[in-house]
Amino acid sequence: MKADLSLHLVTDDRLPLARLLEVAEQAVAGGVTVVQLRAKSASARDQVAALVSLSALLRGSAALIVNDRVDVALAARDAGAQIDGVHLGQQDVSPVTARRLLGSGALVGWSASRTSELTALPAGTVDYLGVGAVHPTSTKPDHPPALGVNGFGAFASAASPVPCVAIGGIGTADVGPLRAAGAAGVAVVSAICSADDPRAAATALRSRWDAAALASAR
Numbered sequence: 001m002k003a004d005l006s007l008h009l010v011t012d013d014r015l016p017l018a019r020l021l022e023v024a025e026q027a028v029a030g031g032v033t034v035v036q037l038r039a040k041s042a043s044a045r046d047q048v049a050a051l052v053s054l055s056a057l058l059r060g061s062a063a064l065i066v067n068d069r070v071d072v073a074l075a076a077r078d079a080g081a082q083i084d085g086v087h088l089g090q091q092d093v094s095p096v097t098a099r100r101l102l103g104s105g106a107l108v109g110w111s112a113s114r115t116s117e118l119t120a121l122p123a124g125t126v127d128y129l130g131v132g133a134v135h136p137t138s139t140k141p142d143h144p145p146a147l148g149v150n151g152f153g154a155f156a157s158a159a160s161p162v163p164c165v166a167i168g169g170i171g172t173a174d175v176g177p178l179r180a181a182g183a184a185g186v187a188v189v190s191a192i193c194s195a196d197d198p199r200a201a202a203t204a205l206r207s208r209w210d211a212a213a214l215a216s217a218r
Ligand SMILES: Cc1ncc(COP(=O)(O)OP(=O)(O)O)c(N)n1
Pocket: 008, 010, 036, 038, 067, 068, 087, 088, 089, 090, 109, 110, 111, 129, 130, 131, 132, 140, 165, 167, 187
């Protein structure tokens, strides 16, 4: 397995860099396994700088991936950052192109919310699907219609065996039901970035996930 997909921190676009680094450090201490830089309004140059700092901070303790921008991922690698992969949406460059540019070891995630979006790709192109929104969320005003936990479960069954990571309005109470519905992980912005104590918020998500994983193994 390239990465533990169980708990993703997707960074809040509104955080200044110093706070973003603080939140990421605390989130990983609380059990986040993937940090995705989602900085949609930042320049490519600022994204590369943020990735270099994040990479130095994480030192491999969590996978570091880039939202939308394969070019930024490559530039950050060139600047010395350890970049583990990218998360691409339906409007971004094709996962096939990303795979070719980043190599077989990279983690490539792809967004989908309808089974009609699951176009056939060569095996091994996509490592996981980011599926949502599970619940309506103001973090992404243009999110597709909310699926609910049941809709997520139906999608995950149809997409199987590709692992599905749930995203959109997720809080601690959703973690158990999403794990039971077949999630390979959950991804959050607000639940950690807007928390007074990001480490405690990540710890709560982590322990709900671990408890649900244990229950499903029984
Ligand atoms: C883990 C994960 N899943 C889905 C998304 C959404 O990506 P996308 O559809 O490209 O939307 P933006 O995040 O780019 O607004 C994600 N970022 N992460």
